[in-house]
Amino acid sequence: MPLELVETGRRRAATRRRAAHALQRASHRRRIVTTTIAGTLVIVGVGVADAGVQATLEKPSTPATPAASSQSLASTNALLARVTRALGLDGLALTRLERSTKAALGAASPVVPAVSAPSSSLSFAPVATPTPVTHAMTGPSGAG
């Protein structure tokens, strides 16, 4: 009886040791896996978040944006140059039209003097030009 009791006791102790060991290994395994999963999740989450932040913050300063502005400015400048040239041509045409109109009126109507300038700014300059249209003529006076 003592032997049997001893043997039984010994087997029970061995079982307890094996169970405890298994439990210990299982517990250790769970801690490692949980930590690994959590660490992986943290790394992946940080990466995703960082990518999102970069996508948001760095968009204005990406190389594509300055390129688009330069193109717009260049096209605006080209348009302004065309408008300026067109206005210049229009001004030239108006000047020519004004000159021709004045010349035509001066030749056709005594109302528009062919030669006129403020008396205060005139200088005596005899030149061989056509006889100007005058409003009046001074000559021999007296009466009778």
Add this chain to the structure above:
Amino acid sequence: MPAELTRTNNAIAVDDHEVVGTATAMASPITVRVARAARGRGRDDVDELSALRTAVTSSLLTFTDVEGACSRFDPTSALSEANAAPTRWHAVPDLLYAAAGESHVAYRRTAGRFDPRVLSALVALGYGSSLAFESGGVTTAARADAAPTQPPPWRFRRRPRRRAIHLGGAAIDLGGIGKGLAVRWAGVRLSRVTPNFLVEAGGDCYCAGAAPGGDPWLVGVEDPARPSQPVAVLALRDRAVATSSTRLRRWRAGDEMVHHLIDPTTGRPGGGGLCAVTVVARDPAWAEVWSKVLFLEGPSGIADAARRHGVSALWIHDDGTLAMTDSLRPAVTWRAP
């Protein structure tokens, strides 16, 4: 239009830029030009045009009125009546009273170089009545050497209350200064309604303000050798211009060619070597006076006389050469080549 404004045979033309009135008086064509203001003001425009037409007509009548009072060629004029009895007092119309007084002022201011009593010399040369100078070839029976010499100092007197004058014993001719005064008085009437007008009376002009378009009035100075062509063109604002010339009023008196610009100191035609003198001044009557006085200075003295009296003048010699004072040069915009 008042009834008195229709009693003369004048004409008025209107366009978008000006109102132009024409008439004949004092043996000269008279032209009045008034620059119109900007159009498009409806009733105001109509009122303005009516006022301008009335002023132009009234200014033209000034010449008829002055002629009626101051002409020596009209035997019924107030001047002819006074000339017929120069040793007596005469109550005269206001126009003659003012014109005779102004001529006496000119006589004194020019130290007798302007003297309306040269009428006696003109009569002696056969210019006692109106002559057909425009047709040319005028000949009178008077002998040139019969012209009298200068009378003693002029004792002209006036009585303002009676509007009476005393000619001091000699008949007078107010032809030249009378026309200048008519231009002055016509301008006064026009200036009441507009600042921009031109009065032209056979060589005497007054240019007020600006021509239509705002430029100065352009007045041509007649070339004595080619009367239809200017020898120079003047741009004028608020200035009068008058010319004394022998181109028109010259005739044969006996054996000698004479003209109407008489030197009071000799009683003979003066200014030998000059054929025209044009003067620009503020007043048309004084432009007329100075043109005559400078003409009588002749080619050798005219420049010095003009400078001494501060007169702006242009003159043409018998050979066609042109000269002018420095003070006139700024007004010359064109000169014949």
